[in-house]
Amino acid sequence: MADIKFKKGIYFNSTYYHATKIFLDDANTVAAGAYHLLGCRAGWNLSLTTRVKLNVYAGIDNLFNETYSLGNDINAAAGRYYNAAPKRNYYAGISFQWNKPSVK
Numbered sequence: 001m002a003d004i005k006f007k008k009g010i011y012f013n014s015t016y017y018h019a020t021k022i023f024l025d026d027a028n029t030v031a032a033g034a035y036h037l038l039g040c041r042a043g044w045n046l047s048l049t050t051r052v053k054l055n056v057y058a059g060i061d062n063l064f065n066e067t068y069s070l071g072n073d074i075n076a077a078a079g080r081y082y083n084a085a086p087k088r089n090y091y092a093g094i095s096f097q098w099n100k101p102s103v104k
Contacts, residue, residue: 001013001014001015001016002014008044009044009045009046009047010042010043010044010045011042011043011044011045012040012041012042013040013041013042013059014038014039014040014041015037015038015039016036016037016038017036017037017038018034018035018036018037019034019035019068020034021033021034022072024072024073024074024075024076024081025074025075025081026075030079030081032068032069032072032081032082033068035066035067035068036064036066037061037062037063037064037066037068038062038063038064039059039060039061039062039063040059040060040063041057041058041059041060042057042058042059043055043056043057043058044056044057051098051099051100051101052096052097052098052099053096053097053098053099054094054095054096054097055094055095055096055097056093056094056095057092057093057094057095058090058091058092058093059090059091059092060088060089060090061086061088061089061090061091062085062086062087062088062089063088064088065087065088066087067085067087068085069081069082069083069084069085070083070084070085071083
């Protein structure tokens with residue numbers, strides 16, 4: 001995991017995850033392969049006033065476009081060990097924050 005913050009509110013975040021091969025049944029006859037996941041996000045935090053903040057961002061998940069299971073079911077019935085996971089995908093968003101003044 002790496003987080004970089006620059007002046008004027010610009011930032012970059014990345015996360016990396018590695019999973020090794022895992023056996024999916026007690027007899028060790030079925031295995032899920034190893035995989036690497038990398039996600040990156042870049043954005044800009046902007047303070048419009050002392051109480052209003054804006055965050056504009058965009059990112060990529062599964063940058064390596066890996067095929068993997070989002071969760072393995074050990075000893076699953078009828079060989080249904082895997083749960084589908086998305087390939088490379090993109091997102092963008094805007095976050096708006098308004099802080100009420102403190103009550104005294």
